[in-house]
Amino acid sequence: GENVEQHPSTLSVQEGDSAVIKCTYSDSASNYFPWYKQELGKGPQLIIDIRSNVGEKKDQRIAVTLNKTAKHFSLHITETQPEDSAVYFCAASKGSGGSYIPTFGRGTSLIVHP
Amino acid sequence: SQTIHQWPATLVQPVGSPLSLECTVEGTSNPNLYWYRQAAGRGLQLLFYSVGIGQISSEVPQNLSASRPQDRQFILSSKKLLLSDSGFYLCAWERGVGGYTFGSGTRLTVV
Numbered sequence: 001g002e003n004v005e006q007h008p009s010t011l012s013v014q015e016g017d018s019a020v021i022k023c024t025y026s027d028s029a030s031n032y033f034p035w036y037k038q039e040l041g042k043g044p045q046l047i048i049d050i051r052s053n054v055g056e057k058k059d060q061r062i063a064v065t066l067n068k069t070a071k072h073f074s075l076h077i078t079e080t081q082p083e084d085s086a087v088y089f090c091a092a093s094k095g096s097g098g099s100y101i102p103t104f105g106r107g108t109s110l111i112v113h114p
Numbered sequence: 115s116q117t118i119h120q121w122p123a124t125l126v127q128p129v130g131s132p133l134s135l136e137c138t139v140e141g142t143s144n145p146n147l148y149w150y151r152q153a154a155g156r157g158l159q160l161l162f163y164s165v166g167i168g169q170i171s172s173e174v175p176q177n178l179s180a181s182r183p184q185d186r187q188f189i190l191s192s193k194k195l196l197l198s199d200s201g202f203y204l205c206a207w208e209r210g211v212g213g214y215t216f217g218s219g220t221r222l223t224v225v
Contacts, residue, residue: 043216107156
């Protein structure tokens with residue numbers, strides 16, 4: 001089955017700095033890679049995703065890159081703000097039987113210091 | 115727009131008591147529905163998923179069961195709770211193209 005490794009487990013940055021979270025996956029058939037942000041006491045929220053036919057996707061201060069050959073993808077947050085502090089999860093999945101069941105990374109706790 | 119409702123938000127139950135958590139989705143039809151548990155720490159563990167009414171797939175054999183009595187309703191149950199059932203339970207839906215929408219979660223404490 002799929003295996004997703006996520007690093008670092010904790011990331012501490014100063015407000016205004018950039019933050020990068022990296023994930024690797026094992027199943028070359030995976031073709032959908034979402035990122036979720038989970039604030040304390042809440043459910044995770046999808047913030048950006050990328051499919052295997054695209055190498056990079058950007059949405060304002062957030063971007064995701066995908067390297068299919070190396071089987072790794074990364075989340076980039078620029079100009080970090082205190083409200084970016086949360087746990088971030090990466091995931092890898094492929095469509096099967098009409099559903100996409102992701103394998104999640106173990107999460108990265110991002111702390112943005114004002 | 116699509117919304118997902120999950121309740122209750124918090125629950126304290128004694129060991130050996132039954133459990134019923136409910137999740138409903140509005141604004142869509144034929145959703146794929148999922149139950150996850152998030153124990154201490156951060157990992158998301160898939161418990162059950164359903165691609166249609168009455169269709170339940172179990173990912174982890176345990177003290178829990180799931181049912182889908184209606185298209186947009188997903189229920190997580192237990193006949194007798196264990197201490198190890200404590201955790202943060204999350205319901206989610208997606209339409210078969212990827213990308214979950216999670217509910218707000220239920221914090222279950224078994225005492």
